[in-house]
Amino acid sequence: MINNIATPSFNNSYDIAIIGAGPAGMSAAITATKAGARVVVLDDKPRSGGQIYRNVDASPLAKPAVLGADYLKGSEITAAFKRCSAEHISSVNVWHAGDNGELLFSLEGETQRLTARQIIVATGAMERPFPIPGWHLPGVMSAGSAQVMLKSDGLVRDGAVFAGTGPLLYLIVAQYLRLGVKVKALVDTTPKQNYLSSMSEITGAMSAPGMLIKGLGLMNEIRKSDTKVYRFAEGLEVQGEDACKSLSFSISGSKHEIVTEHVFLHQGVIPNLNMTQALGLKHTWCEQQLCWTPETDNWGQSSQGVIAVAGDSSGIVGAESAAAMGRICALRQLVNIGLITEQQADHEAAADLRFMRKQQHFRRFIDRLYRPLDQHRKPTNDQTVVCRCEERTVKDLKQGFALGGREPNQLKSQTRCGMGPCQGRMCGHTVSELLAEWRNEPVADVGYYRLRSPMRLVTLQELSRFTNLTPVSTVDRASSGTSDSDVEANKEQELAQ
Amino acid sequence: MTTHKSEVLVIGGGIQGSSTAYHLAKRGVSVRVLEKDTVSRHASGVNAGGVRLLGRNLAEVELSKTAMERWQQLDDELDADTGFRARSLINIAADETDMETLRSREQQMHELGYFHEVMLDQHELRERLPHVAQHCIGGVVSEQDGYAIPFHSTQAFRIAAERIGAIFCEGEQVQSIRKVGDSWLVATETQKYQAEHLVNCAGAWADLISVMIGDNVPMSYSAPMLMITARMPHFATPVVGAVSRPLSFKQFENGTVLIGGGAKGFADRANNTTRLDYSLLASGAHHAIEFFPIMKTACINRMWSGLEAYMPDNLPVIGKSIRADKAYHAFAFSAHGFQLGPVIGEVLADLITEGESRFDLEPFRVNRYERKVL
Numbered sequence: 001m002i003n004n005i006a007t008p009s010f011n012n013s014y015d016i017a018i019i020g021a022g023p024a025g026m027s028a029a030i031t032a033t034k035a036g037a038r039v040v041v042l043d044d045k046p047r048s049g050g051q052i053y054r055n056v057d058a059s060p061l062a063k064p065a066v067l068g069a070d071y072l073k074g075s076e077i078t079a080a081f082k083r084c085s086a087e088h089i090s091s092v093n094v095w096h097a098g099d100n101g102e103l104l105f106s107l108e109g110e111t112q113r114l115t116a117r118q119i120i121v122a123t124g125a126m127e128r129p130f131p132i133p134g135w136h137l138p139g140v141m142s143a144g145s146a147q148v149m150l151k152s153d154g155l156v157r158d159g160a161v162f163a164g165t166g167p168l169l170y171l172i173v174a175q176y177l178r179l180g181v182k183v184k185a186l187v188d189t190t191p192k193q194n195y196l197s198s199m200s201e202i203t204g205a206m207s208a209p210g211m212l213i214k215g216l217g218l219m220n221e222i223r224k225s226d227t228k229v230y231r232f233a234e235g236l237e238v239q240g241e242d243a244c245k246s247l248s249f250s251i252s253g254s255k256h257e258i259v260t261e262h263v264f265l266h267q268g269v270i271p272n273l274n275m276t277q278a279l280g281l282k283h284t285w286c287e288q289q290l291c292w293t294p295e296t297d298n299w300g301q302s303s304q305g306v307i308a309v310a311g312d313s314s315g316i317v318g319a320e321s322a323a324a325m326g327r328i329c330a331l332r333q334l335v336n337i338g339l340i341t342e343q344q345a346d347h348e349a350a351a352d353l354r355f356m357r358k359q360q361h362f363r364r365f366i367d368r369l370y371r372p373l374d375q376h377r378k379p380t381n382d383q384t385v386v387c388r389c390e391e392r393t394v395k396d397l398k399q400g401f402a403l404g405g406r407e408p409n410q411l412k413s414q415t416r417c418g419m420g421p422c423q424g425r426m427c428g429h430t431v432s433e434l435l436a437e438w439r440n441e442p443v444a445d446v447g448y449y450r451l452r453s454p455m456r457l458v459t460l461q462e463l464s465r466f467t468n469l470t471p472v473s474t475v476d477r478a479s480s481g482t483s484d485s486d487v488e489a490n491k492e493q494e495l496a497q
Numbered sequence: 498m499t500t501h502k503s504e505v506l507v508i509g510g511g512i513q514g515s516s517t518a519y520h521l522a523k524r525g526v527s528v529r530v531l532e533k534d535t536v537s538r539h540a541s542g543v544n545a546g547g548v549r550l551l552g553r554n555l556a557e558v559e560l561s562k563t564a565m566e567r568w569q570q571l572d573d574e575l576d577a578d579t580g581f582r583a584r585s586l587i588n589i590a591a592d593e594t595d596m597e598t599l600r601s602r603e604q605q606m607h608e609l610g611y612f613h614e615v616m617l618d619q620h621e622l623r624e625r626l627p628h629v630a631q632h633c634i635g636g637v638v639s640e641q642d643g644y645a646i647p648f649h650s651t652q653a654f655r656i657a658a659e660r661i662g663a664i665f666c667e668g669e670q671v672q673s674i675r676k677v678g679d680s681w682l683v684a685t686e687t688q689k690y691q692a693e694h695l696v697n698c699a700g701a702w703a704d705l706i707s708v709m710i711g712d713n714v715p716m717s718y719s720a721p722m723l724m725i726t727a728r729m730p731h732f733a734t735p736v737v738g739a740v741s742r743p744l745s746f747k748q749f750e751n752g753t754v755l756i757g758g759g760a761k762g763f764a765d766r767a768n769n770t771t772r773l774d775y776s777l778l779a780s781g782a783h784h785a786i787e788f789f790p791i792m793k794t795a796c797i798n799r800m801w802s803g804l805e806a807y808m809p810d811n812l813p814v815i816g817k818s819i820r821a822d823k824a825y826h827a828f829a830f831s832a833h834g835f836q837l838g839p840v841i842g843e844v845l846a847d848l849i850t851e852g853e854s855r856f857d858l859e860p861f862r863v864n865r866y867e868r869k870v871l
């Protein structure tokens with residue numbers, strides 16, 4: 001792998017640009033480079049690995065094994081990724097991607113632009129917002145951020161309460177416990193009835209017994225510790241004026257309150273939509289996962305010819321399927337650019353496609369079992385903050401709705417909800433679902449925010465320094481006609497006079 | 498199928514169409530607005546909100562002055578919050594050439610009896626804009642100017658109009674127009690409308706409507722781009738422009754800074770979309786920093802563009818149709834039509850109910866290019 005930054009030259013573009021170096025992005029890069037494609041991978045983290053394998057080759061923990069076998073498995077794929085010929089540009093935020101193959105990102109205080117014939121979006125997932133009263137107070141974080149602190153800096157919070165539902169929540173609690181950190185309580189919001197309704201999918205889940213056993217193992221681990229577990233909790237509220245003082249909830253009608261300064265919330269993950277939405281890809285509402293997903297075919301091809309979406313950013317699939325999907329997307333794009341034939345792609349993708357189909361059964365089970373409560377997605381309390389950037393509450397949105405903000409973009413213009421720096425990541429799903437309820441129409445008819453670049457904040461100075469970036473690598477191209485002999489020497493386009 | 502009847506049909510639910518509906522409804526005229534998307538979805542909802550009289554083309558000064566007076570009381574009149582703030586607008590002179598441009602403009606304006614543009618020397622400039630770069634040597638100010646929130650302003654006209662009986666139909670794209678006897682018959686995909694008077698306020702699509710009415714215009718359309726920063730400490734009260742540089746910005750009360758400057762992206766009006774040209778935005782960023790170094794670290798939060806219609810002389814088309822009776826145009830505001838909104842509705846209402854306007858509309862004739870072309 002070539003780790004340094006390309007010297008800019010003109011008239012040159014990559015075959016495939018991959019955004020995100022998680023399992024999906026890394027495996028796509030490995031597959032694509034094997035076939036001789038000129039590949040660049042951009043990721044905003046210093047190291048490859050994505051969410052699940054964050055820092056797997058440089059853990060701050062003395063015994064990274066506490067993070068689990070799945071985590072350690074990541075060192076194989078990250079090693080293979082490092083060996084491949086893809087250019088890896090790390091620590092860069094891609095803040096614009098266009099369906100014309102243009103990518104813009106900030107690097108060392110400058111805006112760099114590169115172009116690629118094909119783009120694979122592999123930007124992963126984010127945690128589903130948990131809009132309950134007080135979720136915006138200092139002291140309240142997502143369980144995922146607790147894990148990020150752990151994986152990146154080895155930091156933990158003693159005596160915290162974890163609340164919500166979903167496998168990732170239990171995994172993080174287990175990771176905490178293995179480190180000997182005291183967890184004050186796990187407040188599980190998985191409703192009783194989910195256990196019943198998910199049973200109809202249990203045969204499907206049996207197709208992936210390993211996953212099932214893993215999940216049960218985590219629950220056992222937590223139960224065996226002295227962590228207090230509350231099950232079937234609902235009506236979660238964080239209490240406190242300027243900071244978290246306690247978490248209250250009820251279980252079959254009886255009230256509970258746990259005093260704590262740290263609450264970690266989690267109710268599953270949803271695709272990180274900013275990139276796919278800003279690209280203008282078609283999205284549909286996925287009732288099974290209660291989220292918007294970009295429309296893709298089996299090969300990850302989106303509604304725009306040159307763009308594929310792989311991994312969790314296409315709909316939550318989990319790490320192994322993400323890797324499989326990365327390979328599948330890459331194969332399709334290799335066909336698109338003429339490096340392999342369709343037959344080759346069909347052949348090489350067969351096993352992965354089979355695997356993904358099998359995994360879908362297991363997904364259905366998981367999604368049914370951990371389907372978050374309506375009341376924790378669609379806030380009813382007038383004071384509950386929906387948009388954290390602009391501090392807009394349910395009441396503000398109701399007012400905007402009454403004034404004609406019937407659709408997310410109108411409501412945004414009316415109330416500023418979703419106009420802040422997070423670009424609506426934290427409120428977009430809530431707004432879609434609330435409007436659907438108020439209009440008494442399906443979420444699919446309500447739609448989502450129209451998004452625009454930049455996907456991350458860019459300083460004016462960064463933007464004003466604008467440079468074009470082209471491939472450094474010359475690759476062996478058995479089957480391709482393009483030669484790289486025309487790689488030019490430094491040529492920079494400085495807009496600053 | 499029933500045909501929906503009204504005295505007037507307005508095509509386009511931007512600020513011009515909404516203001517026209519408001520002014521007509523106020524006079525008791527029954528009016529219906531047909532909007533293909535949603536009201537204020539296009540230029541009128543996404544523009545830079547600049548309410549500018551400064552530097553207007555001489556042909557527009559009277560209209561713009563009248564509009565400016567209306568803006569000062571518009572919230573009361575419409576019983577709404579348009580977000581209008583009179584903050585003054587300053588165009589900065591970066592060098593002696595700029596100052597010379599300003600001096601000759603001043604002389605011309607004074608001769609015509611206009612005194613709302615006042616020149617500033619370097620000291621006065623710095624007093625009003627303490628963070629302006631050292632090399633800026635003066636400027637010109639118009640005190641009444643300011644900004645408003647475009648989406649809220651357009652909606653304010655719409656809601657006020659609806660209160661007094663105007664009807665707005667969203668998702669209704671006009672597909673054909675026919676004149677039968679004394680009536681205009683207008684069809685959308687599923688509905689039919691009939692009216693005595695027809696108004697074309699269709700923004701970046703107005704040439705298409707114009708052709709259906711019978712008037713050909715050399716209108717073009719484009720996608721001016723904007724960017725807005727995250728909140729920053731307060732550093733500029735007036736709205737800021739430059740005499741000869743593509744610079745324009747305003748800092749809102751919440752601290753965000755909206756940066757324009759006229760750079761244009763790529764427009765695709767058939768699909769309601771635009772594409773940004775980032776290298777041009779980059780040079781816009783460069784100009785902003787050059788004039789206000791404090792903005793170096795400003796964080797851009799969003800960039801966007803809207804579809805706007807232009808005429809070759811950058812003046813709008815306002816007035817009666819040439820080819821057809823009881824049809825009227827108001828479009829191609831060439832990136833400065835938002836400020837004119839309050840007065841355009843009045844002009845059109847006058848043309849419809851009185852048959853004439855008190856303003857000189859000669860420079861805005863729809864056929865002003867016909868003779869020149871041949």
Ligand SMILES: Cc1cc2nc3c(=O)[nH]c(=O)nc-3n(C[C@H](O)[C@H](O)[C@H](O)COP(=O)(O)OP(=O)(O)OC[C@H]3O[C@@H](n4cnc5c(N)ncnc54)[C@H](O)[C@@H]3O)c2cc1C
Nearest residue numbers: 020022023024043044050051052094123124144311312319
């Ligand atoms: C907070 C969190 C923690 C998780 N922890 C686990 C776990 O411990 N175990 C588990 O099995 N699953 C975990 N998951 C689920 C996880 O998303 C999948 O298992 C798997 O990592 C998906 O792989 P991916 O390649 O699709 O995306 P990811 O692994 O998420 O990789 C996407 C990468 O793209 C980068 N990126 C995103 N946007 C940009 C941009 N604009 N510019 C540059 N780079 C960008 C991200 O930083 C990330 O490195 C977690 C999910 C989240 C949200």
Ligand SMILES: Cc1cc2nc3c(=O)[nH]c(=O)nc-3n(C[C@H](O)[C@H](O)[C@H](O)COP(=O)(O)OP(=O)(O)OC[C@H]3O[C@@H](n4cnc5c(N)ncnc54)[C@H](O)[C@@H]3O)c2cc1C
Nearest residue numbers: 509511512513533541544545547671700803830834835836
């Ligand atoms: C980025 C940008 C910045 C700007 N900044 C400023 C500024 O600071 N100050 C200023 O004064 N001006 C500014 N302008 C210009 C100003 O926004 C416009 O001149 C003004 O909004 C035009 O209003 P309108 O009603 O004519 O057009 P629009 O707002 O475009 O409305 C026309 C409407 O007609 C509808 N329509 C079109 N065809 C049909 C059809 N066949 N059937 C039904 N409906 C149809 C469209 O959907 C549209 O909603 C800016 C413009 C842009 C794009």
